[in-house]
Amino acid sequence: MTNRRRGNAAPSRRHSRTRRITPRSHWLLLSVLAVTLSTALLLQGYTHHTFGIASDDATGARGHDGAVPSQVVHGGPVIANAATTPHTARVKARTIALTFDDGPDPVWTPRILDVLRRNHVHATFFVVGTQVVAHPDLVRRIVADGHQIGIHAFTHPDLARLAPWQRSLELRETQLAVAGATGVTTALLRPPFSSRNDALDDADWSVIEQADAAGYVTVLATRDAEDWQRPGVDRILANATPHGRAGQIVLMHDSGGDRSQTVAALSALLPRLKAQGFRFATVSDAVGMAAPVQPTGLGDHLQGLALIRVLQAGDWLVRLLGLLMYAAGAISVLRTAVVLVTAHRHRYRRLRTRRRGWGPPVTEPVNVIVPAYNESAGIEAAVRSLLASDHPVEIIVVDDGSTDGTAYLVESLHLPVRVIRQENAGKPAALNTGLAAASCALVVMVDGDTVFETDTVRTIVQPFADPRVGAVSGNAKVANRSGLLGRWQHIEYVIGFNLDRRLFDLAECMPTVPGAVGAFRRQALLAVGGVSHTTLAEDTDLTMALCRDGWRVVYEERAKAWTEAPASLDALWRQRYRWCYGTLQAMWKHRGALVQRGAAGKLGRRGLVYLLLFQVLLPLLAPVVDIFALYGLLFLDPLRIIGLWLAFLLLQLVMGLYAFRLDGERPGPLWTLPLQQFVYRQLMYLVVIQSVVTAVSGSRLRWQRMERYGSLRVPAGAEVPGTDFPRQDPGLPQQYPYETQ
Structure with a gap:
């Protein structure tokens, strides 16, 4: 999960020659392909499944015969x-x-x-x-x-x-x-x-x-x-x-x-x-x-040949789609089984680790770097939640050329926070500025729209007792989950992101430490040259670089951070488009890991292959699968198609219930899971299509900052320095520092 941010970093000379206009013609091409595929399937379905060859006694009883001439009857x-x-x-x-x-x-x-x-x-x-x-x-x-x-x-x-x-x-x-x-x-x-x-x-x-x-x-x-x-x-x-x-x-x-x-x-x-x-x-x-x-005449002969070729192509297409659907279904079921098994193993491995510990408790101070660009809506909640930590922290807020007074707001709080101003240069530059100013051996990076729980910093740094660990991923949770779109993203975070992180942790191939909540050894960051600006998914790029450098990256699900999710489809599209495009960039940049050994090889042959298969290829096939499912409802056995869909939904529900249990979440939002398959899923695979086309065409995507809503609150029970500040509604469970309004 990458951060949602801001203005572009200064482009290199090579990038300045790259086209920056997002391609639009591919949507026309996609529409044409979708219509062509639908037409071919409709024609194939009509000609093969509308009637079919039945027995010669299949018709009903004989009707009146008064209009039949007697000379014909006899x-x-x-x-x-x-x-x-x-x-x-x-x-x-x-x-x-x-x-x-x-x-x-x-x-x-x-x-x-x-x-x-x-x-x-x-x-x-x-x-x-x-x-x-x-x-x-x-x-x-x-x-x-x-x-x-x-x-x-x-x-x-x-x-x-x-x-x-x-x-x-x-x-x-x-x-x-x-x-x-x-x-x-x-x-x-x-x-x-x-x-x-x-x-x-x-x-x-x-x-x-x-x-x-x-x-x-x-x-x-x-x-x-x-x-x-x-x-x-x-x-x-x-x-x-x-x-x-x-x-x-x-x-x-x-x-x-x-x-x-x-x-x-x-x-x-x-x-x-x-x-x-x-x-x-x-x-x-x-x-x-x-x-x-x-x-026959030439015209009819040519039309007949065209008809035969079109219908034969339709037959071939249906067979191919059938095979792809079976393959996709089998792979999805296999993925579900693997993810559930590894999540179960990860849970018990973490329980054993907690009993014996990662090593001696990590108590040394930690630098917390907060890159901020126009974060006035949520920066106060973020800073106060960090200062409420039960672990010693030194907070560095890097204002990346904000125009909404973010830096002035932080300074006006008169809190023990260091504020560094710089001209707008992009999030990677802001993180590197904070890294250069850091004095501690451990660094925590957090978005300006994110609040930590009291024990988040202490929990996330404990794995550094193991000298092999170079980075730790925390558990990012959706704060504004009251609406339908918020619930869908909450489900995605818990089922998709967090279950995958457990799998990556167990397989030692973690591809992403989310920008919302991640901890790093400063030594490891400096060894890989800090945070790169060559991709839009700087957190994924950085994590892959650490893995290739031999560092172990782990997941600590108890280190929770609450972040604002997009509250509109347009904002969600822009965020996920940048995430997906940036991930593709990072995968291409680190493709050499596929042939390397050690930790780099694990990242390449496990992590990159997994991302390619389940976050790129399968989503690209999703529109075809949906069209073929409609074809099945119209021309095949609709009960069978509905049964398969219900079975898939049940599988998703079982996985969701287990994931929610692992995360200590109430399962109530899962009632929206069927609706998610009809709206949210389609949006996500369109994002993947757009990202792949953008990458293949050589176009370059700009940073797009997400709208802030100011819905975050400091967790209840935190000792917050300074003056009065809105806290969580005491009527809400204390582990959920978010509003329902």
């Missing part, structure tokens, strides 16, 4: 001119037109084609558009083998239940898919769930009339093998075998499920019917129709 199975003067055609005597619906299928269609080839039989295949898109090579093989193509709608819906525009879309998209895959168009149509002429009702007839107006000839069946029910090979043979010499259009299926019985029955049916004197022909040949399949 006529042949091929219907033409339905919209004007309907007429039908019957199949020639001793002729069988084999038809196959619902394909092509990568398993069963090739086997059926092999059987037809061995028996020198040509058939008619009524294909489903989505199957054509998925397997265009099979459609090309059907045509190349001399078989006839008809269309069977795009998503296999009951066309009679659709609006007219949806029917047109189904037929047009299927025709384009066939044109793109084979270079031909067909005038043959078999509506899904259709059967014989005498089964037509008024709704079915409206479909046939609309199809006729679009140039299609409707092909029904005279015998249904009912192979979709898988009744057994003998039953399929009986259903498909004609009685007498009349010609037949036989309905079978090459997709929609296990078609092994169909293949076996077809192998026996063809030689049997040939032996009985039947010949096999395509539908058009069987009824004497002019060629219904013609070469």
Whole structure:
């Protein structure tokens, strides 16, 4: 957690040539990508999951049939001119037109084609558009083998239940898919769930009339093998075998499920019917129709190819997103388990450490450096809380060119505080000024908008009894947590920051000592050249430098500091944007730790990898995950998606309850956790996107000072020197030095 601060340090000559305008075009690009992804998923979802291929008995009861012409009801199975003067055609005597619906299928269609080839039989295949898109090579093989193509709608819906525009879309998209895959168009149509002429009702007839107006000839069946029910090979043979010499259009299926019985029955049916004197022909040949399949125009062929490529890309995208979601989910669950286990171990390790101590008690005086830029709203509370410490402190307030009288305010208090003024040069320069003026071996750094509890300084310096420790991170807590945004940040501090710090402490790879509450060996700071101004996350940069220099950095959760959090979304955005961007800078600056040994290697291969994975890559995937979740609600199993979300939320809640228990916090704010997932989470991943784009584009972000609210109070019970000063409301628990107003 970095500090929220102030005016820019004087840029170096190299940085002065760097572009300082924050890029905005990437938001347009992100919006375009989001819309493109959403459109692709909507199209893919519609074509694959809106209806799906169902059994041929899936439709409801038959309706009224008063509008169906009697000559159609009692006529042949091929219907033409339905919209004007309907007429039908019957199949020639001793002729069988084999038809196959619902394909092509990568398993069963090739086997059926092999059987037809061995028996020198040509058939008619009524294909489903989505199957054509998925397997265009099979459609090309059907045509190349001399078989006839008809269309069977795009998503296999009951066309009679659709609006007219949806029917047109189904037929047009299927025709384009066939044109793109084979270079031909067909005038043959078999509506899904259709059967014989005498089964037509008024709704079915409206479909046939609309199809006729679009140039299609409707092909029904005279015998249904009912192979979709898988009744057994003998039953399929009986259903498909004609009685007498009349010609037949036989309905079978090459997709929609296990078609092994169909293949076996077809192998026996063809030689049997040939032996009985039947010949096999395509539908058009069987009824004497002019060629219904013609070469397509260039425009339709190109549109069809584009449709196939777009939908294939959508299929690939859905598979990829599915894999990413599973991977992200697995990694998140693994992270949760690791964080909880390490937090538990860290707790008991700290209990053992407290019993035996870090070593001899550290009682030597400590310099407390308070960099201040326009901190008049909270500086008095901060200084008085430091002076109330039960450990000897020497306070240095470095006024970094404030324009609101911060330095004058501190001096007017007539407290034992040293005030140093300097021209505005940035927080790192202010800290280095304080460090140069410090006389103690230990230094505590604290923000000007932060108050300490009475024992914070004493607690945070005790780990320095171990000579290997170079820095100690305290426990920064949100003071103004009364509003919804404050509660969300409070949850984030307790669950996110503090659980992670326990993990980093146990793994000896602490990447950040927060500017709000951190303690350092002055010797260690001087050894790494003080506080660097080359990144906006000076606390993260400094901590990584100490780790690479061989110092151990630990976390002391009992050293509490209360800080003001942003009270508006705009302020929160600016703060987190700077934090994230600065962290990226620090990670890049210290990337060499990945190949180093010792403490530096632990930072690189543990700390940096963890930050990259969970604070950069996963947030970058978050928008895609959210879009895919909406896709799942619309087109997949919504109960399953909701169940997964509730399971994830439950996991977060369990982690939150344990984290709040470790921090001694009341769990009441956790009721806002579900809302946090819908608003706060989205804001945070947009911050990461903005930061990554800014970093990659080479732009440089300016310091942005956070608005102060003056809500901090000195902890109750502290012996505060000087005159009267507002303390904590005595009605509030004493461990919470903040207001609820």
